[in-house]
Amino acid sequence: MIGVAGCGRMGAPMLDALRDGTSHAMGFDVVGKGPDHITTDLDAFAPQLETLFSVVRDAGETDALLFDTQNLIAVAPNLRRIFICSTLSPRYVDTLRARVPDHITLIDAPMSGAQAGAQDRSLSFMLGGAQDDIDDAIPLLSLMGRHFHHMGPYGSGMQAKVLNNLLAASHTAMTRLVLDWADAAGLDTDKLLALIETSSGQNWLASGFETIEFAKEGHAADNSIGILVKDVAAALDAAPDGADTALPQLVQATVRALTPRR
Template identity: 80%
Template sequence: MIGLAGCGRMGAPMLAALRDGGTRAIGFDIVDKGTDHITTNIMAFAPQLETLFCVVRDEDETNALLFDTQNLMGTAPNLQRIFICSTLSPRYVRGLRERVPDHITLIDAPMSGAVVAAKNRTLSFMLGGTADDIADATPLLSLMGRHFHHMGGFGSGMQAKVLNNLLAASHTAMTRLVLDWADEAGLETAALLNLIETSSGQNWLASGYESIEFAKHGYAPDNSIGILVKDVAAALDAAPDGADTALPKQVQATIRALKARS
């Protein structure tokens, strides 16, 4: 059986894609989602579990799922493969190999594209693992995504993901600042975004401003802007020794200070 833990904004459409693709997939979440294929009862989820997609929020929830509160290492005797899809510190992810039994295949498979790509089944996956493990996993991942980037051994996918998200965070911070300044200057938002799309300032957030669900949001600890702040922290945790982290920290602070746009 395939299970997906963490049926939130990203996990729920990913689970739907797996089920629509003909797999026998069920979900687990600590919050009741009101559907019969997502359970809050770990013992209705764990015993038959063979492949797990972990899409929980952060390291604390990952620890709870795998080792502590839900303890899949102790409650899922048939578990053979885990995909780590959450965006976490690469240092933490690499450390999982020592904590998870050797007979369980570990693949880091964080994804990019936001909720719109999850719903459209066009996610980009950044993958870490052996070539054989990635080849075996690709048909399943193809139900949810369109782009697959094998970055190297286990942990490499997460390293690439946090670097990608560091760029996404900088795009978010600067694009929002530009739009606020444009408001003050009396420029029309749609006209400026059209200009940016065909000019040197083109970036992901500006291009997807009307479709990315969090593009206009302000910061809250539990929303996508808050997750982006967390993702910058994951990148900082994996910064090279002696690296200048002033700019990433400023980007993080700017995102934390964002107010909602109408």
């Protein structure tokens, strides 16, 4: 059985894609919600689990899933492969290899594309792991995404992801500031976004402003803006020794201060 743990904005549509393309996929979420193929019952999820996609929020929930509260490493006897899809600190991800038994293949596979990309199955995956393991994984990942970037050995995918998200956070901060300033200047923001799309300011958030689910949100601990703040923290945790982190910290503070755009 293929399992998806963490069936929220990203995990639920990923599970739908897997169920459409495989014979048996099931979701697990500690919050009681959703259809019958998403369970809160660990006894219904763990025994037949062979491949796990972990899409939980953070390192604490990953620890709970694998080692502590749910403890799938101990209670899923058939588990042979784990994809770490959450955006986490690369330093933390590196520690997982020593904590997960050697007979379990471990691939870091964070993804980009937001909820819209998960729903239309066009995600980009940043992958870390042995070449043979990545080759074996691509057919399954192809059910959920279109772009697959093998960045190197285990851990490389997560390092690439936090750098990508650091850039995405800067785009989010500046695009929202630009739109606020445009409002103050009396500009039509739809026209401005069309201009940006064909000009040097083009970026992912501006290009998808009407489809990215969090584009107009303010910061909250449990929404995607809050997750973006967490992702910048993951990038900062993996910053090179002696790096100047003033700009990333400013970006993080700016994103944390966002209020909903009306």
